[in-house]
Amino acid sequence: MTLQQINTSSTIAEVNLSNYIINASGPRCTTEDELINLAQSDSAAIMTKSCTLLPRSGNPEPRYQTLEHGSVQSMGLPNLGYQAYLDMLPRLKQYNKPVIVSISGLSISDNVEMVSKFQQSEADLLEVNFSCPNVPGKPQLGYDFEQTEKALAAITKLGDKPLGIKLPAYFDMNHFETVANILKKFPIKFISSINSIGNTLVIDADTESTIIKPNSGLGGLCGSYIKPIGLANVRTFRSLLPKEICIFGVGGVYTGIDAFEYLLAGADAVQVATCYQEQGSECFTRLNNELSTILASKGYKDINEVKGKLQTI
Ligand code: RRO
Numbered sequence: 001m002t003l004q005q006i007n008t009s010s011t012i013a014e015v016n017l018s019n020y021i022i023n024a025s026g027p028r029c030t031t032e033d034e035l036i037n038l039a040q041s042d043s044a045a046i047m048t049k050s051c052t053l054l055p056r057s058g059n060p061e062p063r064y065q066t067l068e069h070g071s072v073q074s075m076g077l078p079n080l081g082y083q084a085y086l087d088m089l090p091r092l093k094q095y096n097k098p099v100i101v102s103i104s105g106l107s108i109s110d111n112v113e114m115v116s117k118f119q120q121s122e123a124d125l126l127e128v129n130f131s132c133p134n135v136p137g138k139p140q141l142g143y144d145f146e147q148t149e150k151a152l153a154a155i156t157k158l159g160d161k162p163l164g165i166k167l168p169a170y171f172d173m174n175h176f177e178t179v180a181n182i183l184k185k186f187p188i189k190f191i192s193s194i195n196s197i198g199n200t201l202v203i204d205a206d207t208e209s210t211i212i213k214p215n216s217g218l219g220g221l222c223g224s225y226i227k228p229i230g231l232a233n234v235r236t237f238r239s240l241l242p243k244e245i246c247i248f249g250v251g252g253v254y255t256g257i258d259a260f261e262y263l264l265a266g267a268d269a270v271q272v273a274t275c276y277q278e279q280g281s282e283c284f285t286r287l288n289n290e291l292s293t294i295l296a297s298k299g300y301k302d303i304n305e306v307k308g309k310l311q312t313i
Helices: 034-041 081-094 108-119 144-154 173-183 224-240 258-267 274-279 282-297
Strands: 010-012 015-017 021-023 066-067 069-072 098-102 125-129 165-166 191-192 197-201 217-223 248-252 269-272
Touching: 010 248, 021 282, 034 066, 034 081, 069 224, 069 274, 081 098, 081 197, 108 125, 108 144, 125 191, 165 197, 165 248, 173 224, 191 224, 197 224, 217 224, 217 274, 224 248, 224 258, 258 269, 258 282, 269 274, 269 282, 274 282
Parallel strands: 021 269, 098 125, 125 165, 165 191, 191 248, 248 269
Antiparallel strands: 010 015, 066 069, 069 217, 197 217
16 A cells, blocks of 8 residues: 555544644744745645734743753744734635634633634634733633633634634643533534643753743743643543544644554644744655554554544553
8 A cells, every 4th residue: 555545634623634734823834924835835734823913023032942852932922913814814725725723812802803803704714722821911711711611602603614722731630521511512613732831941950040031931841741741631632522523632743653642542633833843844744654654554544543542451
């Protein structure tokens, strides 16, 4: 069997993805040039950087540092403002690839305003970010269950375009169950799990200093460090949510094996952030080849033979 015969295509809320791997909202997806680069890559969709009502330059630099097994960052939501992404959509859609707009309002009313606008746009999916850890004074919505429910009630009644939310990592079974029960009350079509692990501290012992400037050095931890947390979140939400709610697995995908692990845990597709930041868009070609190679070597022809089939001992 050739690698081309392995079916890695997937569907999120009835939107077809030609393969299992897309970029995550985060690096290299803020400007039109970056988004066109994604359109021309092997990423199965074009995901935008989370947008806000107004353009933002983000937090002071240095705000991103590469680590041995990932990165730590406190970008602070730098983006062009939602109107720029609305204006760009017709041009991005010319590439015949799904476009997913990430929305990260600083309040529920900001989210309502932006979701309303994108409901009337050519975007294929809307991902509302409930988990940005890096805006000083703005807690992660996904950790406040009352506000999460309030926000969902407000943003899910604004149109028929499929809506998903980007969740923070959860660590307590009670929290997983509470969040799943809230999600089940609303017509949410997908979750993206997980965002970076917020408010972590990396110290440079040589300089006896923090390594990023914002927020006294606290930032979101990304990359391989967080893969076991991402896998656990995907696996647990897969077991708690109805199968109609799709799951993007996010966190520490650098190789085909990482993507294969998310597949075993039940992810419908994966998103790639730090690896894409470090390696550029060629990583999508490599990841696709590696995932197909693993599937072929194990005798699988289709991702659906593996999805959610993790064995326990
Ligand atoms: O821009 C950021 O600082 C940022 C965002 Br919006 C997010 O959702 N997650 C993250 O780790 N950084």
